[in-house]
Amino acid sequence: MKEKNSFAAGERLYKAFIYVALISLAVIILVPVAWVFMASVKQNSEFYGNPWALPAGLYWQNFVDAWNSANMGSYMINSVIVTALALGILLIVALPAAYCLSRFKFKGEKLLNTAFMAGLFINVNYIVVPIFLMLRDGDLWLKKVMGQGFLLNNIFILAIVYAATALPFTIYLLSGYFKTLPHDYEEAAYIDGATYSKAMWKIIFPMAKPSIITVILFNFLSFWNEYIISMTLMSSATGQKTLPVGLLNLMQAQQSAAQYGMMYAGLVLVMLPTLILYVCVQKQLTEGMTVGGLKG
Helix, strand or coil: CHHHHHHHHHHHHHHHHHHHHHHHHHHHHHHHHHHHHHHCCCCHHHHHCCCCCCCCCCCCHHHHHHHHCCCHHHHHHHHHHHHHHHHHHHHHHHHHHHHHHHHCCCCCHHHHHHHHHHHCCCCHHHHHHHHHHHHHHHHHHHHHHHCCCCCCCCHHHHHHHHHHHHHHHHHHHHHHHHHHCCCHHHHHHHHCCCCHHHHHHHHHHHHCHHHHHHHHHHHHHHHHHCCHHHHHHCCCCCCCCCHHHHHHHHHHHHHHHCCHHHHHHHHHHHHHHHHHHHHHHHHHHHHHHHCCCCCC
16 A cells, blocks of 8 residues: 555656646746747837836837848748748658658668668758858859859759758658558559559558648758758858848847847747747647557
8 A cells, every 4th residue: 555655656746747847848948939029029228128028019110120121021032932942842752752662662772761861860061061062063064064053042952952951851750650551541542443653642641641741840940940051052142041041140230230129020030930830730740740640
């Protein structure tokens, strides 16, 4: 009886510890986010008082200035284009590749799986310089042949680089999910005369919807917030820039100009799309991370 009471007390203590830890982590994350939102609607004079004071009013002009004067509007459009293109290219390549690697045995399959697994352990930030040098040399060659290069300072090339660097993680995640799906549905489709591609598009991909949404969300966050590759490949002072690079320039400029409200409004513009996307796909994201499909 004593052992039972001791075990129950230990279990209650463990649960209490988990709740306290989760609440503490939530506070550590939510308080800075809420502070940035409050700071984005403050006037500059309010930043010289108590930093935790509530805004005296809602000064929405900060967002107007950030959008127009600081070119955050054009930077956001560039980020939307790059992110959408990168996700489209990534899914077009990764979905069929993950399906083939998880459902079929063929010559070179183990080598491809090993190569993609190895790619998981390569931090893309370490290979930015070689990527830049390859594109620069390609640009120089194109200028000699065609008179003009297009590999640098090009948002479409940037989207291709994003998609290529995200392939190992995406294929690993999708193929792991595809392996858990039963073969019965595909075999029934083959008996009815369906081709491999039709079975893939009509049966497997709809069944893997939670996993695909998870991949889209993770890669959206990665592409949307990435700035090292963008800053390197879009290095022209007068060229197009993505939102994180534009925000970095805005922060450097506004710190010296003491336009803190505009700076925090720019931060909110970067955060808002990711928060909205998370709210929209929260349920599917949970399913994709916890459900492995029916085992056959």
